[in-house]
Amino acid sequence: MNVDAPTPLLDAIQSPDDLKDLDLEQLIELSAEIRSDIVRHVSVTGGHLGASLGVVELTVALHHVFDTPRDKLIWDVGHQAYPHKILTGRRHRMATMRQGGGLSGFVKRTESEYDPFGTGHSSTSISAGLGMAVGRDIKEADNHVVSVIGDGSMSAGMAYEAMNNAGYERSRMVVILNDNDMSIAPPVGAMSAYLSRVVSSKSFLSLRSLAKEVTRYLPRTLEAAARRADEYARGFVTGGTLFEELGFYYVGPIDGHNLEHLLPVLKNVRDAEFEDSPGPVLVHVVTQKGKGYQPAEEARDKYHGVGRFNVVTGEPIKAVSNAPAYTKVFGNALVREAENDGKIVAVTAAMPAGTGVDKFAELYPKRFFDVGIAEQHAVTFSAGLACEGLKPFCAIYSTFLQRAYDQVVHDVALQNLPVRFPIDRAGLVGADGATHAGAFDVAYLGCIPNMTIMAAADEADLDRMVATAAAYDEGPIAFRYPRGEGVGVDMPVGSEILEIGRGRVMKEGTKVAILSLGTRLAEALSAAEELAARGLTTTVADARFAKPLDEDLVHRLATNHEVLITVEEGSVGGFGSYVAQYLAHAGLLDTGHLKFRPLVLPDTYMDHDDPAKQYDRAGLSAGAMVGTALAALGIEVTTVAQGG
Missing domain, CATH: 3.40.50.970 (Thiamin diphosphate (ThDP)-binding fold, Pyr/PP domains)
Structure with a gap:
């Protein structure tokens, strides 16, 4: 794959509207250009590579056939949405993917009008799509709703709960089952594509509707037998019995990389008029993770989520570190x-x-x-x-x-x-x-x-x-424990069992105490050094346990220091709250001697960025601990005193 090859078709795409007039050969070439663009960008930014490469043709087909953003296109999980971002006016920002202030690695409502529902966890797209379809019906609108879900996400119960409800509600929606693991799909090819076109065509639907209309005038036993025969025949030919039982009209399986097969089926599904009531439709599409990039095709798990890598070899580019993950x-x-x-x-x-x-x-x-x-x-x-x-x-x-x-x-x-x-x-x-x-x-x-x-x-x-x-x-x-690498300490030899509910003191002081839970401990020790340079000796302790709380340790820190700061990589209502609960009931907040300050993550969702910058912004850095201690003591924040 030559990621530096020219991309004339992709260069002309500013929005999905620019796809409408492209012919089949142009859409195929556009797909190849998008695939190269994804590999080039992800090799620099890191991200979810394999899943995005696997849905390039599907994404092109969906935006070509449907009228997004008027038609709602919902991606499950969102880690396969890079081609979607490229086609919806965000190509010029792909180099900022997953960087501070840049594009999210997932689908995000605040990022684009083409992202109708934010996703980061799996198996939500059918539920959200059904909600949008029912909302559309209540408003008497006529747009389409399309939910894309992977076969892995279909292993979650929530997906089946949503399908069961969708089959009951009968609101018109389209579910695209992206089967990239061949877990439930029989072999696909020309015959399968032909059958899919037939069962999704107006002529087939009209004939099926006519047959059902005729059976209404038959005796009840014959009507039921005819209905079972119809469902059995379609299930035998297309393999969709499970989805039919849940109330979906099943079409597939289709080769998700063959636009000649994919486009007519999506157009049929878009334009079809179903008997009785519209109802939900499931289109079963078979794709390959990592499609078009050999290293990703050969190691799908490895290339699901990647850091920076060499495009030619596929090998990761990693900073040298002696600490294990x-x-x-x-x-x-x-x-x-x-x-x-x-x-x-x-x-x-x-x-x-x-x-x-x-x-x-x-x-x-x-x-x-x-x-x-x-x-x-x-x-x-x-x-x-x-x-x-x-x-x-x-x-x-x-x-x-x-x-x-x-x-x-x-x-x-x-x-x-x-x-x-x-x-x-x-x-x-x-x-x-x-x-x-x-x-x-x-x-x-x-x-x-x-x-x-x-x-x-x-x-x-x-x-x-x-x-x-x-x-x-x-x-x-x-x-x-956190994501990423450790701090490079010596590892235990063999099994060492901790005493339940007991912390440890790492550094002794008299004025300020910092009680850390988790990996902010290194920052707490740095803060203690800076406070010592200002003449404020500081005790640093590692709680180890949030529950049961080491009450003896907390009591000692509270009674022997003027300021007690807790710090944790968690929300309000966590470790700091447990410490405050103990201090209050022990009467240690009543004397006026102790100034207690819990440091937690802010009450907001923090966007993607470098972790160190995130923690600095969250107020959990060494500098933030120093500032908190000084403010509690009423000391103006100035430069560090020289000579302690």
Whole structure:
């Protein structure tokens, strides 16, 4: 692939309107130019490459056939939306993708009128599309609604809940099932394309409508038999029985990279008039992740989400670091614990590599379970495993665990089952922005009885927390850790188990105390150095546990210092709130001696940017801690005093 080749057709596209008059050959050439453009940009910015390459022709066809933005085009998850962004007036900003102040890596309502619904989590497009279709009907409008959803996202229960409701409501909408894993599609080709054109054509629909009209005058038993024969015949030919049972008119499967097949089917679906009432339609399209870029075709998982890479070789371009990634530390520690404990099992929701349990899966395939994009099921499935005396580690990102909150409360904690929750991507996540930030887990888990919560300050403590969780059988336990690399500390040799509910003091002082939960500890130590340079000796402590709270440590810090600052990579209602609750009930806020200041993430969604800039903007940097301490003491913020 020559990413520097000229792109004359793409250069002329300012909006989807410019696609309307292009012929088939021009649309095919335009698709090739878009594919090169995506590879060129993502090699510099990083992002979701494979999924976007897989839907290039589909995106071109949808914008060519439908009248966007009047017709609503909803992308599930949004990580396949790069060609959509390029065609909807954002090509000139693709170099800013996932950068501070630049384009989001996902679909975002505030970014473009062509983005009718924001997405970052999967399996929402059918529900949102149905809502828009019903809203259109209430307003008596006549625009189309198209929801695109991948076969992976169809593993989530929410997608089937939406389809069940759509089949009942009978509002006209189109669902494009983008099957890029060949998980449910038979082989596609000319015959399949021909059949899809036939069953979506006006003539077929008219004939089918006439046949149904005639059967109404038959005896009831014959009418029912005719209806079953019709559904069986269409299901036998096209394979859409499941979707028909849910109330959808099924068309497919179609080769999603063949515009000659795709365009007439989409036009038929757009223009078709269905008998009785319009009803929902499902078009089954088969695509290939990474299509057109050989490294991505050969390693679809690896090229799902990428950093910067060499276009020619496909190899990643990484900054040199001696510190391991937190995800890898967790994966290695879990394997070590599993070597000595056959009861340990790993559960993930379609994220084996992302959560670090892929190595566990290779070594212990019978003890590994990938349940698909089904976080709710993953949690309750883990609860069932715990009922049988096993030790499930249910590894889910913080932002995705939110989707299974009821299951955590009722199926795990209420029954006090020892399910272990490794929570990756805790805190801010840089380029992935607000949709993937782990801002709320301490707050939403901490209010649940029986729950124990740990937060790693560095990679060594994460290793210890894996061992601690493996040894803990008293109830559910969670441990959170951030995206990215550790800080380069020495790792433990073997399993080290922490005492539940006990923190540690890292530096002693007398004037100010900073109590950190999580990886802001290094920033707290830097703040202590700056405060010491101003003559304010500072104690720095690592809480390790948000729950149970180390009350002895908090009491000592509160009674021996004039200022107590808590700092965490989480929202209001989390660790700082637990400390405040203890201080209030212990009467330590009544004397007027202590000035307590909790530092948390701001009450807003933070856009994508460099993580260091995000934390600085959030007020969780060393400088912010220094400023907070000085303000509490009534000291004017000036330059650092020389000589201490």
